[in-house]
Amino acid sequence: MTDIGAIVAKLQRDVAALQRESRLSSASLDNTALEVRDDSGSLRGIVGQQGDGTTAALIVNGPPPPQPSAPIVASVLGGVTVSWDGQFDGGARMPLDWARMEVHASPLAAYEPSQATLQATIETAQGATVVLPCVNPVYVRLRARSTSGTPSAASVIVGPFGPTPVVATDILDGIVTTVKLADDAVTAAKVATGAIGTTKITDNAITTPKIVAAAIQAAQIDTEAVNASKIAAGAVTTAKLDVLAVTADKVAANAITAEKIAAGAVTTNALTVGIAQSIATKITDSMGDATLWATTIGTGTWSVLSGVTDAAAGGTVIQGQGPVTIERIDNTPYDPDTLYRVTARVRTTAAPTSGTPVVSIGLVGVAADGVTRVSSTGANNAVTGQHYIAANGVTINAGTSWTTFTGYAQGTATTGTTTACPLPTAPGKMNSGVRYVRPSVRLLTGATGGTMQIDQVTVETVPTGVVNSVNIANGAVTAASIAADAITGKTITGGTITGSTVQTAATGKRLTMSPDGTLTLYSGRTGGETPGRLESGINADGDMQLGYLVLKPPTHGPTPPEITLAVGPTGERNYRAGPLLMVEQGSSAFVNLLGNVNMTGRADVAGIFSAGNIAFGSANVATTTGSVPASALVSGLNVAGTTFRAFVTAASGVPGTQLLGVSANNQSSGGLTIWLNRTNTGNTTVWWLLIGS
Numbered sequence: 001m002t003d004i005g006a007i008v009a010k011l012q013r014d015v016a017a018l019q020r021e022s023r024l025s026s027a028s029l030d031n032t033a034l035e036v037r038d039d040s041g042s043l044r045g046i047v048g049q050q051g052d053g054t055t056a057a058l059i060v061n062g063p064p065p066p067q068p069s070a071p072i073v074a075s076v077l078g079g080v081t082v083s084w085d086g087q088f089d090g091g092a093r094m095p096l097d098w099a100r101m102e103v104h105a106s107p108l109a110a111y112e113p114s115q116a117t118l119q120a121t122i123e124t125a126q127g128a129t130v131v132l133p134c135v136n137p138v139y140v141r142l143r144a145r146s147t148s149g150t151p152s153a154a155s156v157i158v159g160p161f162g163p164t165p166v167v168a169t170d171i172l173d174g175i176v177t178t179v180k181l182a183d184d185a186v187t188a189a190k191v192a193t194g195a196i197g198t199t200k201i202t203d204n205a206i207t208t209p210k211i212v213a214a215a216i217q218a219a220q221i222d223t224e225a226v227n228a229s230k231i232a233a234g235a236v237t238t239a240k241l242d243v244l245a246v247t248a249d250k251v252a253a254n255a256i257t258a259e260k261i262a263a264g265a266v267t268t269n270a271l272t273v274g275i276a277q278s279i280a281t282k283i284t285d286s287m288g289d290a291t292l293w294a295t296t297i298g299t300g301t302w303s304v305l306s307g308v309t310d311a312a313a314g315g316t317v318i319q320g321q322g323p324v325t326i327e328r329i330d331n332t333p334y335d336p337d338t339l340y341r342v343t344a345r346v347r348t349t350a351a352p353t354s355g356t357p358v359v360s361i362g363l364v365g366v367a368a369d370g371v372t373r374v375s376s377t378g379a380n381n382a383v384t385g386q387h388y389i390a391a392n393g394v395t396i397n398a399g400t401s402w403t404t405f406t407g408y409a410q411g412t413a414t415t416g417t418t419t420a421c422p423l424p425t426a427p428g429k430m431n432s433g434v435r436y437v438r439p440s441v442r443l444l445t446g447a448t449g450g451t452m453q454i455d456q457v458t459v460e461t462v463p464t465g466v467v468n469s470v471n472i473a474n475g476a477v478t479a480a481s482i483a484a485d486a487i488t489g490k491t492i493t494g495g496t497i498t499g500s501t502v503q504t505a506a507t508g509k510r511l512t513m514s515p516d517g518t519l520t521l522y523s524g525r526t527g528g529e530t531p532g533r534l535e536s537g538i539n540a541d542g543d544m545q546l547g548y549l550v551l552k553p554p555t556h557g558p559t560p561p562e563i564t565l566a567v568g569p570t571g572e573r574n575y576r577a578g579p580l581l582m583v584e585q586g587s588s589a590f591v592n593l594l595g596n597v598n599m600t601g602r603a604d605v606a607g608i609f610s611a612g613n614i615a616f617g618s619a620n621v622a623t624t625t626g627s628v629p630a631s632a633l634v635s636g637l638n639v640a641g642t643t644f645r646a647f648v649t650a651a652s653g654v655p656g657t658q659l660l661g662v663s664a665n666n667q668s669s670g671g672l673t674i675w676l677n678r679t680n681t682g683n684t685t686v687w688w689l690l691i692g693s
Helices: 002-020 273-278
Strands: 033-037 043-049 055-059 072-076 079-084 098-106 118-122 128-133 138-146 158-161 282-285 293-297 301-305 317-321 324-328 339-350 358-366 387-395 403-413 428-431 436-443 451-462 510-513 519-522 548-552 562-566 574-585 588-593 597-599 614-623 630-634 644-650 659-668 671-678 682-692
Touching: 072 158, 079 098, 079 138, 098 128, 118 128, 301 324, 317 324, 339 358, 339 387, 339 436, 358 403, 358 428, 358 451, 387 428, 387 436, 436 451, 614 671, 630 682, 644 659, 644 671, 659 682, 671 682
Parallel strands: 403 428
Antiparallel strands: 033 043, 043 055, 072 079, 079 128, 098 118, 098 138, 138 158, 282 451, 293 324, 301 317, 317 451, 324 436, 339 403, 339 451, 358 387, 358 436, 387 403, 510 519, 519 548, 548 562, 562 574, 574 588, 574 597, 614 630, 614 682, 630 671, 644 682, 659 671
C-alpha cells in the first residue's frame, strides 16, 4: 500500500508539470477560451472567447502599479495646473500593463481618492499637464491604474493651491464689458467718487435692477435732470406718486383719454356721491379677483376658478360648492331717478345630493352710512329678503351651457321688489332707505352639496333718453306698448309688420294691404273708391284712368293670386285674368299669366310679345349620307305647359327634288328632335316652333 501512495503522488506531480507546459503549438480554440494562471494558480488572463461573446486577450487580477511620483501643481487664472513627470516613487519602473494616471483634487487636506475626487486623467506614459478649474484652493494627488483596472497606492498630497488672483495687468483694456460682470458685482463702495460721469454711461445702460434700493436720493439728482426721455414706459406707477403729487396744472390738456384708463380703474367709490350719480355707472366683474367678494351666509364654500375657456372674459369664474351667498364688497351709489340693469351668467356643473340647484341674483341695499344693509322691507343688516330683481329661486339643472339673467331696478318704495324684473319698462324698486347697492348671488339655497359657477356680473345704468338695442330687451317692445299714431313720417327697415290694414295713405292714390290678403291699388279718382266695384273713368284728354288693381289670395289650393283690372267705364274693357305670377327679370318687369285670360274688347301689344309657353329658333341638320334621314337635337328649353306641339320647316329652295321632307318628335318642355331627309349631303337650316298648353 505504501508503494501505491507513492505512485499516486508522482502522478499528481506529473499532471501538474504537464499542465504548465505548452501543448497548443498546433491546436485551435473552438468557441472557448484559454485561461492563463500564475504559479499560485491565480487567474491572470483569458485568451479567446469572452463571457460577453467577444474574442480578446483580457488581462485580469494584475498586480498594482507602483506608487506615482508627487504631482507638480501651479496656480493659474481660474484654477490650477497639475503635471506628472512620468516617474514613479523611488525610481520604480513602469509596469508593462500600465494604463493611465488619475488626477484627484479635493478641498480637504487629507482624503482618499474616489470617483468624487477624480478630476482628470493622463493617458500618456511620458507624463503631461492638465488644468483643473476651481474657485477655492485644492489638494492634489495622483493614482495609477493597470490595464486590468487595479489601482496603485496614491501619491503624496500636494497643496493647497488656488487660482491666481486677477490684477489690473492681467486684463487688457476694454476686455471687461457689462456682459462680463455678474449682477450686483460692482457696488457703490467699489466706485470712486466722481469716477463715473454721464459720458461714461451708455444710454439706457443703467436699469432699475442695477440700482440698490435707496441708492439714488433726491439730493443726487440735478434739477431738471430727469425728463420724459429718461423715464422708461411704465416705470412711474401710482405707487411711486405721493398723494396729491399730480395736480391739475401738471396734466396737459387732453392728456388723459379713455384708452389711458385701465378697465375698472375708476370705481364709484373714488367719486363723490353727487358726481357718481350724475354719470353713467357700470361695473363689469369678470370674477377674477376674490378680494372683491365676501360670504354673507351659508355653509358652502366658493373660490375663483381660472382656465375656463368659455368664460365671458379673462377665463375666470367664481365657483360655489354647497349653499352659499356672496356679495361684492364695494358700494355703488343708487339714484332713484336712474334705471339700473343687473346681469349675470350662471350654470350648474354638478347636481346637489339633495335639494334643488336654485339661484337668486339681485342687489343688496345699503343705508347712507355705507355699511348697514337694508332689506326689501327696511330691516337693518338683513342678508335675506333682499332685492333679487334678476332671478329669485330659479332652478338651473346641471349642464355645460350658461344661463344669462337680467333684471332692472328704478325708484324706491316702502317695500322693495324681491321678484325678477326682466323688462326695463317694468323695473323693480329698492326700499326707500337704500342709498347704495351691491350685486349679490345666492347659490344652491336649501340644497346639500352641488356645484354652481357665476360669470361676469354687471351692474350698469341705462342712459336716459337713449334707446338702442342695448337698452331694450328682446321682445320688450310689443304693439300694446306703442301709442296710436306714435310712428309718423319714419322709415322702417327690415322686420315684419303683423296686424290690421297697412296703407300708404288714408284717401286718394294709395296702396292698401288688408288682413285677408287682398292688395288694392287706388287711382284716387272720384267715384272709383267703392270697394268691390270695377270703376274707372276717362279724363279730358280721352286717356283711360285706372280705377282698381286688386290682388286676391286663392280660396283653396296652392294656386297663385287672382288679379282684376278695371281700365274703363263700368262694363267696358274690363280685363279679368286668372292665376298669375309677377316676375321681375333684369331691368324689365312683366306679368306671367298662368291661367286663362278673358277679355271684353281688344288687346293691343305694342312691341314684341313673348310667353312662357312659346319657344322658337333654328337648328342645323347635317346630312352625311344621301336619302338617309339625319337628326338634330334642340335642348335646354323650359317651356311652360303639360302638352307640347312642335312645328318645323326647312330653309330650302329645292323641296321635293333634293329636300325630301322634314319633321319633329320627342317634343317636351325641355326641347325636341328635328328629322330631315334629302337626296344629297350637306347642312340644312330648319326653323322650329314649340308651344305648350
